[in-house]
Amino acid sequence: MTEAHAAVPPVPPKREPTLWLQALLLLVALAFFLPGFFQVPPVDRDEARFAQASKQMIESGDVVDIRFQDAARLNKPVGIYWAQVAAATAWGALTLQSPAAAPIWVYRLPSLLGACLAVLLTFRIGRRLFGSSAGALAALMMAGCLLLGVEARTAKTDALLLATILLAQSALAELYMNLREGRPSSARLAIAFWAGVGLAALIKGPIVLLVAGGTIAGLLVFERRAAWLRGLKPWPWLLLALAIFLPWLVAIAIQTHGAFFAESVGHDLLGKVAGGQESHGAPPGLYLVLVFLTFWPFSLLLGLAVPWTWLERRRPAVVFCLAWLIPSWIVFELVPTKLPHYVLPLYPALAILVAAAVRETALAPAALAARGWASWLRFATLLIFLAITLLLAAGLVAVPLYLEGTLLWAGLAGALLLCVLAFAVIRLRPQRGGTTGVAVLALGAWLLYLVGWPGVVPNLSTIWxxxxxxxxxxxxxxxxxxxxxxxxxxxxxxxxxxxxxxxxxxxxxxxxxxxxxxxxxxxxxxxxxxxxxxxxxxxxxxxxxxxxxxxxxxxxxxxxxxxxxxxxxx
CATH class of the missing domain: 3.40.190 (D-Maltodextrin-Binding Protein; domain 2)
Incomplete structure (x- = not known):
């Protein structure tokens, strides 16, 4: 057992009161996600396609067939469209207007809900694995990271998909930790797991099987036993997942005479696996490079988390996160078609590991102090963080100047905030551990989003x-x-x-x-x-x-x- 591990207090009881902390995290998530949520116009092309197809469901009254104008849209299941139709219908009832007249932000509400639920579920999983402090830090990182912030403001599948996958992963994490701690597991875990699988499949098909299945496969390799999987109780609770997903699948198969399977599986899924689809091909390793931008600003802390994770690699909570991360990450890297949001379901595991490293290294820093390679890694991530931060600052000034021929006050303010953040990071060195550094990173990101999303993005009229x-x-x-x-x-x-x-x-x-x-x-x-x-x-x-x-x-x-x-x- 490492010194860092020995200094860590035990995981608190599951019944520890955390309602107030979850309410606070929800408010924090909304503070990160709402700036610009109402102001940014419809974004091409995916967001506008999803919203328009949902709008046509309202206009036609057909909630089985998915269409963009006269063209069948069969590459994704129906879950996100139903969620957007429900949001527009509720908006219409509240405003006494036609739901089809709903503005674009109404169609973004399911994504906002999914992102908020993802923050809370990250806290739940992190708390079960490493305690409430680490869980809260991980949730804060998910709320503040750039990738989830974009998805929360975009009317498409990925934020809501993340929430449903995390529902399944939270059940899997508790089941696994109960096994390692000798605690019994109730049927509610199996219900939560299969409900998450069914809902995720209704939103985006088989991705949940990759993430949950990859986690299970990784744990089986480590544990070398499968008896603990009986806690998932596939009989009878697999029927719950099928009851959620199959009725629409059967209906669309009948209505399209099987064309849905040919398009979604034959063209969309297999096309992504076989080659770079829609000009989105890229070599392996791209996601490893992009993580420094998409997990910004907390990617600064990866240099701390990697050596800590290596030291703690046999610890059950760390094993679970690695089983969640590594198999699916390898698959995503090997698949030729790549888009930044594909790896979003793996980011909570990354955030939890980073949060645990920050928390526990602050309690017992000596375990990493003697390792020179860890210091070099922290220095490298610091340089990368500073480069990205300063490039973002330059972009906030240069992009409006190039597109609009003028400087935007919000762009100047955002650039100044980023420069202050870079200076604070150099002085405080949060990559050495400690929650204060995480708070500084989160505050800097929030202030940037507060001025950048509503003050810069919607005012680039040239692109709208x-x-x-x-x-x-x-x-x-x-x-x-x-x-x-x-x-x-x-x-x-x-x-x-x-x-x-x-x-x-x-x-x-x-x-x-x-x-x-x-x-x-x-x-x-x-x-x-x-x-x-x-x-x-x-x-x-x-x-x-x-x-x-x-x-x-x-x-x-x-x-x-x-x-x-x-x-x-x-």
Missing amino acids: LSPRIAAAVAANRPCDDSVLASSGYSEPSLIFLTGTGTRLGRPPEAAATLTENPACNLALVSSQDDGPFRAALGDAAAKLTSLATIEGLNYSKGKRLTLQLYRLAE
């Missing part, structure tokens, strides 16, 4: 083309039933903001829409498509009237655009 187009259409719509056709700009956010009936196509289709109803219909045409559009109109081009000009950057494609909003003069 769709909101400006929607405003121009609303100001110039000649009829209540006017149809907009767009040529040269086809981002999903345009559909969400201007209506499901908006038509995307080439110049001849835009011209046909105008001539179909000259008194009411509108056309949005890029400068590149303007010549073919006028040629398709023929003699009617003489009656074209430009109602608005919208210029900006289509960030999804990295292209600058000039768009004209047209109608035909009477």
